[in-house]
Amino acid sequence: MEGELRVSVRHGQQTLDISLPSSARVSDLMERLQALTNVLPRGQKLIHKGKILTPDMTLASGSKIMMMATQGTHQGSAPEMKKPSVLLKSKPAEKPATKIKPPERVEVWKSTGYVSLRDTEVLEIPATVWALGQSIIILDLTSTMLRKVPAELSCLSKLKRLSLSGNSLDDTSIHWKSLCSLQSLELLELTANCLTSLPCEIQGLSSLRLLNVSRNKLTTLPDDIGMLSRLERLNLSNNRKQINLSSNFLTLVPPSIGELRKLKSLLLANNALKEFPASILKGCGELNSLDLHGNPITIEALREIDGWEEFDARRKAKYDKQMVFQVMGPSDGFDEGADTQETRHW
Incomplete structure (x- = not known):
């Protein structure tokens, strides 16, 4: 080209x-x-x-x-x-790429409510998907050749789980107004794309419980993220009852995350955070898992933040319970949640 x-x-x-x-x-x-x-x-x-x-x-x-x-x-x-x-x-290719599903498969989609185009070479979402409308509960578009997520997404009003991971989508590839109108959506996977920001309209996802935006290029978060009152897990690492924002390029975390009263897990590893809002430790009363490894902020600095003692007690109680019921498997011991020395990525 x-x-x-x-x-x-x-x-x-x-x-x-x-x-x-x-x-x-x-x-x-x-x-x-x-x-x-x-x-x-x-x-x-x-x-x-x-x-x-x-x-x-x-x-x-x-x-x-x-x-x-x-x-x-x-x-x-x-x-x-x-x-x-x-x-x-x-290499070597074991079998050819999955083809678009034949008519009989569309009937299966309709009866199960589960549409999967994972690991296919689709360039756009087939019209047959939009025709199924409210029948669809789960839509898996992981690792396709998808170039855009169009406005038609809004017709899937009963959608509960949506995965758009691994598609190199950027900020303009997604029709955010339509995506954020999905009132029934509980799980949103956007990992391994090229997003640099999230829109303020994301507050419209009133049923969202899990948001995974790890391995993108996020530099900021909207203050309105604190309006996601049902969110339990947030993963922002490398930029579920979880938010994943790991491995992005975040330098600040909005204090409004402290409004997420049901948040239990906050993953922010491998970003560029030098400070952490006390409002999150004080406001997120159920938070018991925090990952800030690979950031400039150190564990010593975290211990000085107001609300740390209460959070520390919760996560240690969780760890002790896991050890009692032996649900962790082999372990290197209790994870402090941050590094002892400042991490620089360049």
């Missing part, structure tokens, strides 16, 4: 075909590889024709590059080697 260049990157047993603007440099490729492989740029060693590439170098279309990852530089606890992107090709 005019104005674009394509490169092939070999990583382990996988080959990634990546499209970039013609003016892209190696630093742009590293950023894209971070989203696809979960390896931080500082841990990427890119080799082309025996030469190690530096971030300021330009790229040539058709280049074949090998990537080596330094141990301990993955976002989150471990890299996800499962196909995370529409451009990922597994």
